[in-house]
Amino acid sequence: MSTFLGLYNYWIVVLLMMGGFYVVIAQGNLIKKVVGLNIFQTSVFILYISMGKVHGATAPIIARGYHLYTNPIPSVLILTAIVVGVATTAVGSALVVRIYEAYGTMEEDEIHDQDKSL
Amino acid sequence: MTFHNLPALQVVIPLISAPLCFLLRRATPAWLLSVAVSWICLAISVLLLRHVLGVGPISYHMGGWMPPWGIEYRVDLLNAFVLVLVSGIGAVVLPYARRSVLFEVGNRRAYLFYTAFLLCLTGLLGMTTTGDAFNVFVFLEISSLASYILISMGRDRRALTASFQYLVMGTIGGTFILIAIGFMYISTGTLNMADLARRLPEVMQMRTVQVAFAFFTVGIGLKLAMFPLHLWLPNAYTYAPSAATSFLASTSTKVAIYLLLRFAYDVFGMPFSFHAMPFGPILLALSSIAILFASVGAIFQNNIKRMFAYSSVAQIGYITLGIGMATATGLTAGILHLFNHALMKGALFLAIGCIVPRLNSMQLADMAGLGRRMPWTMAAIVIAGFSLVGMPLTVGFISKWYLVMAALQKGWWWLALLILVGSLLALIYVWRVIEAAYLREPNPGRDLTAIREAPLSMLVPTWILVLANIWFGINPHLTVGTAGRAAAMLMGLGS
Numbered sequence: 001m002s003t004f005l006g007l008y009n010y011w012i013v014v015l016l017m018m019g020g021f022y023v024v025i026a027q028g029n030l031i032k033k034v035v036g037l038n039i040f041q042t043s044v045f046i047l048y049i050s051m052g053k054v055h056g057a058t059a060p061i062i063a064r065g066y067h068l069y070t071n072p073i074p075s076v077l078i079l080t081a082i083v084v085g086v087a088t089t090a091v092g093s094a095l096v097v098r099i100y101e102a103y104g105t106m107e108e109d110e111i112h113d114q115d116k117s118l
Numbered sequence: 119m120t121f122h123n124l125p126a127l128q129v130v131i132p133l134i135s136a137p138l139c140f141l142l143r144r145a146t147p148a149w150l151l152s153v154a155v156s157w158i159c160l161a162i163s164v165l166l167l168r169h170v171l172g173v174g175p176i177s178y179h180m181g182g183w184m185p186p187w188g189i190e191y192r193v194d195l196l197n198a199f200v201l202v203l204v205s206g207i208g209a210v211v212l213p214y215a216r217r218s219v220l221f222e223v224g225n226r227r228a229y230l231f232y233t234a235f236l237l238c239l240t241g242l243l244g245m246t247t248t249g250d251a252f253n254v255f256v257f258l259e260i261s262s263l264a265s266y267i268l269i270s271m272g273r274d275r276r277a278l279t280a281s282f283q284y285l286v287m288g289t290i291g292g293t294f295i296l297i298a299i300g301f302m303y304i305s306t307g308t309l310n311m312a313d314l315a316r317r318l319p320e321v322m323q324m325r326t327v328q329v330a331f332a333f334f335t336v337g338i339g340l341k342l343a344m345f346p347l348h349l350w351l352p353n354a355y356t357y358a359p360s361a362a363t364s365f366l367a368s369t370s371t372k373v374a375i376y377l378l379l380r381f382a383y384d385v386f387g388m389p390f391s392f393h394a395m396p397f398g399p400i401l402l403a404l405s406s407i408a409i410l411f412a413s414v415g416a417i418f419q420n421n422i423k424r425m426f427a428y429s430s431v432a433q434i435g436y437i438t439l440g441i442g443m444a445t446a447t448g449l450t451a452g453i454l455h456l457f458n459h460a461l462m463k464g465a466l467f468l469a470i471g472c473i474v475p476r477l478n479s480m481q482l483a484d485m486a487g488l489g490r491r492m493p494w495t496m497a498a499i500v501i502a503g504f505s506l507v508g509m510p511l512t513v514g515f516i517s518k519w520y521l522v523m524a525a526l527q528k529g530w531w532w533l534a535l536l537i538l539v540g541s542l543l544a545l546i547y548v549w550r551v552i553e554a555a556y557l558r559e560p561n562p563g564r565d566l567t568a569i570r571e572a573p574l575s576m577l578v579p580t581w582i583l584v585l586a587n588i589w590f591g592i593n594p595h596l597t598v599g600t601a602g603r604a605a606a607m608l609m610g611l612g613s
Contacts, residue, residue: 024286037289044296051304074303077252081296084259088289091266095282102275115276 016043125178136236145228163201186310192249196604214579215361238264268362280353291340301330342374345408355427360471368460383608401442408435413543449605451520458513465502465583472572487560503548512591
């Protein structure tokens with residue numbers, strides 16, 4: 001039980017990851033798909049931050065009285081991944097805007113129907 | 119001093135030129151800059167390959183930080199070969215792009231096309247040179263984001279939905295790779311690929327490492343369009359501007375295959391990928407299905423671009439087939455076909471791009487009688503198509519020959535048979551194009567007399583790739599030799 005609760009952040013990661021993935025697959029609205037992708041990516045950010053955590057350690061800033069620091073590398077890595085996530089969201093949303101201008105809808109099945117009738 | 123910095127310059131030059139291109143805002147200066155950059159990149163990669171062939175692998179430490187702490191750029195035989203391929207295709211496609219982009223993207227947005235193109239080139243070259251696992255992810259996303267933009271610039275509005283579909287699947291693939299890299303870091307505490315290769319065997323039994331391998335394979339499978347994960351590819355290739363299609367078809371999937379090779383054989387190592395995990399059988403099964411299903415799918419397409427997009431999925435199957443055999447000959451065949459397929463598909467999509475501005479259609483039915491109006495373009499399609507089938511005197515024959523040989527060495531005659539059946543299926547769809555262009559009379563409703571041959575600025579790059587198909591088909595020592603040595607290196611037999 002203690003390991004189950006002790007690893008709670010990893011459970012949150014799994015929950016967010018599967019939730020985001022489900023939204024991407026199940027939702028027909030393109031904006032909701034972008035949101036789902038975002039949740040999916042965010043879960044990985046938490047995964048990285050969690051693995052850098054050292055029990056009882058402080059933030060990796062040198063200060064008097066502290067000897068134990070959290071591993072800064074995963075946090076630094078994930079900073080880059082956050083930027084990638086922002087860029088993906090930007091490109092994805094821009095595409096949705098263009099799709100909306102071209103089709104007049106953001107629903108996947110309606111877009112599909114319009115293309116079929118061409 | 120400058121030579122020492124070449125591995126970094128290779129990536130930095132296009133990276134800096136991309137925003138410059140954006141600032142130029144006019145089509146012609148942006149085009150001139152990107153052509154110059156692509157030629158410089160080609161020169162650098164040829165120098166690197168020559169150095170690696172003569173002297174040995176190059177290790178470059180970014181910012182002077184020693185690996186495994188700093189980021190290492192590591193050029194060995196395998197990625198030097200891929201670098202030459204990527205920058206070579208870029209150097210051929212960009213001069214061609216001027217007229218093609220003017221027609222398909224428009225003068226006003228052309229500079230954006232070149233900006234995205236250079237960013238894509240940066241990402242692909244970076245993924246190939248880097249020796250750091252996290253750096254791979256960063257460059258992968260740079261190239262992917264740039265290719266979503268390139269695809270969305272197509273004339274048809276379906277280019278937008280194709281690009282969005284690719285964005286969703288590509289991001290899932292990229293994130294899977296990120297998860298895999300995280301798990302590798304958890305179990306070894308390092309991100310340097312050479313260091314990972316040393317430490318992963320010690321923790322081979324850990325579930326975390328196995329999960330990392332699974333995530334990586336699925337993630338990279340999405341990127342390289344491995345069979346059930348290929349759904350983004352046909353639409354993306356069909357609706358992207360022709361110059362983008364031929365660049366992406368011949369480089370982006372190839373770099374993903376390079377990463378699969380690097381991680382499966384080098385970082386995780388053969389004992390893990392092929393003995394502890396069922397990587398070989400899964401790859402062989404999926405590749406076989408890809409060759410059959412995608413080839414049959416290609417036969418039933420009426421849009422010529424979509425036909426060759428499906429054919430790409432089948433051809434990627436041949437490459438992964440060679441990789442999955444895990445023998446020196448199989449691996450040589452895989453690496454060889456990686457290079458050769460880039461030449462074929464590059465030439466084919468460039469030739470198709472020559473037709474688009476003249477005919478204003480990509481339907482096979484509209485191409486009836488085109489062989490007489492555009493003889494050089496159609497001849498290019500025929501030769502590159504024969505190369506795809508695997509006719510002797512073309513590169514296709516060389517790679518099929520090695521694949522069949524690898525299958526027979528293992529005693530798998532059914533696999534050799536499957537390769538031949540795949541070639542026959544390819545002959546059928548290539549024949550459909552030939553029949554339409556040469557044997558059929560022009561449609562009564564369509565007046566072809568106004569159609570002229572494509573301009574020289576488009577024909578010359580197309581024919582450079584077509585002639586490369588023949589040159590490396592008659593004289594394969596360079597490609598076979600390099601692929602063979604790279605395969606021996608990956609198998610741990612020494613180069």
